[in-house]
Amino acid sequence: MGGPSASDNYAGVYEGRLQPGSRPALLIVDVVVAYLTEGSALFMETAAAAKDANRRLALAARAAGVPVVFTNVQYKPDGSDGGVFYRKAPVLKAFVEGSPLGAFPDDLTPQPGDRVFTKQYPSAFFGTDLANALHADGIDTLLITGYSTSGCVRASALDAMQYGFVPLVVREACADRHPAPHEANLFDLQAKYAEVISEAEALAVIAAHPA
Template identity: 50%
Template sequence: MTSREAKTGEALAEDYRQAGFNRRLGFGARPALVVIDFCLAYLDPESPLYAGVEDARASCQRVLTAARDAGIPVVHSRIEFQPGGADGGIFFRKVGALECLVQGSPLGAYGEGLAPVDGEIVVVKQYASSFFGTSLASTLTSMGVDTLIHTGVSTSGCVRATALDA
């Protein structure tokens, strides 16, 4: 294989190991759970943003229950735009389906069993990352959080963006 050929599978994993990208940090002393965008817009088959994520929803409910039972702080993020989408910029104008997430839309409500309970923090966002343009970083810092557990919709978009910004 030449250096220009794409490596996959074990060859790629071995490259990462040799480069030192295989270290684990482990779980910290003060974790928090971030529940990202589990709203009806992604759960309702009639929604233009329906994602067919029933398995992820069930997994999220299990993780959410475990976090609450363990006393781990929970932060929810949700997408919401002002009517007309001025706070969503070009993103809102480009992706017409986001109109279902304007303030007051029933599709912006949390899915059954996924709504915040008293004492849980809610971060309202307009873009993919739960950190971008929100108070999430300062909130987690003030809580002394050193480990984030991520769950949400969609892994290739909002969950990934939030994980990268963490």
């Protein structure tokens, strides 16, 4: 006999809701060629559709004056700056300095005025100056997108909350290797740490909160 559904199990326990603040930014996590290139060990079938959503969000954000922030991943040739993460996931050699797989796709590249933070670990905040930069700019809300939902997006959303930003994870603009971890992590993020919103809702946040 089956037990209660996940929604039933969480009902009455994790039902809090967060509202956007007054100054959002768009955080695009690791939307790079490795995830978009067939034959790459990191290729994800859903990455292209998520990239298109990110492109639309970036265009809207720039038009509204909402800051756009990109992250990418890069390692020394020997991976020594990747620590245990690099040892655990040797596939990260795709991001050794100079690898074309670490580049931004041609149709979603940082533009003048955008910011780029290069990282070595899952969270966009760990080992970077991202939190200080956002706080200095008065940012209080992050629209979070990118690859992968269960990895760097989740880690970045969790740290965003811990640094005091309202995390809004945009469903259509995230992707993962398989639908099961994608959906499970969106469910858990919504329950405990963030608001999971649609692309349309994200566009509305951008339109309502121009810089």
